[in-house]
Amino acid sequence: MSLIVVGSVAYDGVETPHGKIDRMLGGAATYISLAAAYFTPVKLVGIVGDDFADEDVELLASRHIDLAGLERVPGKTFFWSGVYSADMNDRTTLRTDLNVFADFNPKLPETYRGEPYLLLGNIQPALQRSVQSQMPQLKLAGGDTMNYWIHDFREELLETIAAWDFLLINDSEARQLSGQHNLRRAAARIQGMGPRTLVVKRGEYGAVLFHGDGHFMAPGYLLEDVFDPTGAGDCFAGGFIGYLAGRGVQPSGGNLDPAELRRAVIYGSVMGSFCCEKFGVDRFRSLTRAEIDARFREFQTCTAFV
Amino acid sequence: MSLIVVGSVAYDGVETPHGKIDRMLGGAATYISLAAAYFTPVKLVGIVGDDFADEDVELLASRHIDLAGLERVPGKTFFWSGVYSADMNDRTTLRTDLNVFADFNPKLPETYRGEPYLLLGNIQPALQRSVQSQMPQLKLAGGDTMNYWIHDFREELLETIAAWDFLLINDSEARQLSGQHNLRRAAARIQGMGPRTLVVKRGEYGAVLFHGDGHFMAPGYLLEDVFDPTGAGDCFAGGFIGYLAGRGVQPSGGNLDPAELRRAVIYGSVMGSFCCEKFGVDRFRSLTRAEIDARFREFQTCTAFV
Numbered sequence: 001m002s003l004i005v006v007g008s009v010a011y012d013g014v015e016t017p018h019g020k021i022d023r024m025l026g027g028a029a030t031y032i033s034l035a036a037a038y039f040t041p042v043k044l045v046g047i048v049g050d051d052f053a054d055e056d057v058e059l060l061a062s063r064h065i066d067l068a069g070l071e072r073v074p075g076k077t078f079f080w081s082g083v084y085s086a087d088m089n090d091r092t093t094l095r096t097d098l099n100v101f102a103d104f105n106p107k108l109p110e111t112y113r114g115e116p117y118l119l120l121g122n123i124q125p126a127l128q129r130s131v132q133s134q135m136p137q138l139k140l141a142g143g144d145t146m147n148y149w150i151h152d153f154r155e156e157l158l159e160t161i162a163a164w165d166f167l168l169i170n171d172s173e174a175r176q177l178s179g180q181h182n183l184r185r186a187a188a189r190i191q192g193m194g195p196r197t198l199v200v201k202r203g204e205y206g207a208v209l210f211h212g213d214g215h216f217m218a219p220g221y222l223l224e225d226v227f228d229p230t231g232a233g234d235c236f237a238g239g240f241i242g243y244l245a246g247r248g249v250q251p252s253g254g255n256l257d258p259a260e261l262r263r264a265v266i267y268g269s270v271m272g273s274f275c276c277e278k279f280g281v282d283r284f285r286s287l288t289r290a291e292i293d294a295r296f297r298e299f300q301t302c303t304a305f306v
Numbered sequence: 307m308s309l310i311v312v313g314s315v316a317y318d319g320v321e322t323p324h325g326k327i328d329r330m331l332g333g334a335a336t337y338i339s340l341a342a343a344y345f346t347p348v349k350l351v352g353i354v355g356d357d358f359a360d361e362d363v364e365l366l367a368s369r370h371i372d373l374a375g376l377e378r379v380p381g382k383t384f385f386w387s388g389v390y391s392a393d394m395n396d397r398t399t400l401r402t403d404l405n406v407f408a409d410f411n412p413k414l415p416e417t418y419r420g421e422p423y424l425l426l427g428n429i430q431p432a433l434q435r436s437v438q439s440q441m442p443q444l445k446l447a448g449g450d451t452m453n454y455w456i457h458d459f460r461e462e463l464l465e466t467i468a469a470w471d472f473l474l475i476n477d478s479e480a481r482q483l484s485g486q487h488n489l490r491r492a493a494a495r496i497q498g499m500g501p502r503t504l505v506v507k508r509g510e511y512g513a514v515l516f517h518g519d520g521h522f523m524a525p526g527y528l529l530e531d532v533f534d535p536t537g538a539g540d541c542f543a544g545g546f547i548g549y550l551a552g553r554g555v556q557p558s559g560g561n562l563d564p565a566e567l568r569r570a571v572i573y574g575s576v577m578g579s580f581c582c583e584k585f586g587v588d589r590f591r592s593l594t595r596a597e598i599d600a601r602f603r604e605f606q607t608c609t610a611f612v
Contacts, residue, residue, distance in 0.1 A: 205511040
């Protein structure tokens with residue numbers, strides 16, 4: 001079943017200890033869609049300028065990502081650039097030019113509105129809510145946010161996530177949103193805000209899934225080389241929701257099947273790990289579903305005990 | 307089968323966001339022994355001053371920890387004090403008074419020398435080697451070290467760990483010892499130095515076991531309250547080696563049974579997690595083997611997926 005992905009489509013400039021790229025395809029919706037498309041049909045909602053390159057359109061289209069919702073307007077595409085620390089655990093933003101993204105006001109094409117799955121990338125909470133309201137037949141909806149919205153748009157954000165089935169955020173954001181340092185307490189408080197399913201991403205240390213009264217801890221994959229972590233969190237989100245949508249998972253009595261959720265978190269970790277293996281979206285130019293499933297089994301091998 | 311534990315026995319002063327204790331029983335050998343004693347008979351090797359309290363002797367003795375190797379000399383017991391940061395991920399040492407520990411030169415009682423299991427706590431590498439040389443019937447030996455020895459006593463340390471079956475260190479020490487930032491590369495290099503089994507501790511994020519060509523990732527237990535992390539790493543070591551000794555695990559063709567090693571890492575994590583639930587060694591005054599096994603099963607519940 002089709003998944004609607006909403007968020008930024010951008011160009012990025014990135015410098016890591018492994019090299020420097022001045023301009024390459026990026027943006028949350030791009031990474032989410034590329035990752036999710038291995039599992040389910042994807043329909044993208046975003047905005048780009050008239051500088052958006054044909055080859056980038058072609059890459060997305062080659063993955064059968066529906067681009068009817070990718071608005072193209074005069075002006076320049078969102079541009080972000082940053083430089084990573086030596087251990088790649090921190091990054092400094094050098095430039096953020098919102099460009100045409102500043103006026104992003106997503107309107108879903110008619111062909112998108114009846115779809116059952118929705119992943120809202122990190123954008124203004126009111127816009128996230130507006131998209132959700134355009135989809136009357138939703139079965140599963142959730143998304144991402146960031147420190148800026150948590151701090152400066154708290155009430156709007158709370159209203160938005162109250163209607164979500166799941167929320168994916170990183171650990172510092174979970175602490176900021178809940179006002180609790182302890183992760184278990186933070187999760188309980190956030191679950192009380194609406195999303196019954198919460199995934200807390202911990203970078204190289206993996207992710208923790210909170211569902212109902214239980215939780216599940218997924219390790220981060222131990223890569224031999226991390227070339228570029230840009231987009232890893234979005235690819236996690238794409239693998240997570242893509243897997244659930246592909247399997248047709250939906251809440252039953254308000255709850256999602258815990259076994260499917262656990263597998264979804266592992267597929268998220270798998271997609272995040274592949275993302276780091278090359279610059280930008282490059283790994284997805286060659287990645288196969290067979291490689292994805294092999295890495296899923298690797299996660300089983302390196303976490304199982306009896 | 308009995309386990310010999312060598313290391314510091316101390317008094318600690320600790321301040322965490324949950325409170326402040328001016329003086330309480332501590333030291334690596336204390337924590338290791340208390341944790342290991344749930345799994346196997348323990349014989350402790352250490353040194354204390356004439357200020358060492360009867361009630362602390364009684365606590366250790368009540369756990370059937372053999373104290374024939376706990377030397378008592380005129381002077382004061384090793385004292386350490388420190389204060390933890392608000393999130394308890396960092397700590398600042400306020401005082402380190404080595405006292406009688408400065409002249410620690412462990413000589414094993416005759417009744418200790420025939421034992422098969424040895425855990426060398428973090429002391430001068432030459433002393434660690436000297437202890438090992440007093441045990442001709444060893445089946446499994448390994449231990450811990452720290453940044454100071456890695457930096458200032460590198461050659462001695464390399465000579466010492468070359469004879470170890472396993473090494474337990476934290477991630478920053480693994481990076482320092484190997485000169486590699488990437489954990490997988492760091493582990494491969496350290497395994498080349500001697501210890502075929504390496505456990506890299508990552509604090510609240512758990513631990514990674516490297517054995518042969520494989521690895522195993524154990525999450526950190528999500529506690530609702532961390533009262534005092536002092537000794538958690540030592541309790542991890544105690545649970546790890548205690549479990550292996552209790553099961554009579556020994557190398558076969560140079561390798562340890564991977565399934566037993568994985569269980570040992572989980573028991574290590576279990577013991578480390580209990581340690582944090584109260585100040586100092588307090589949790590071990592009431593902890594039962596049934597609670598330990600219940601938490602082991604909790605680790606299974608929160609990591610399993612198919």
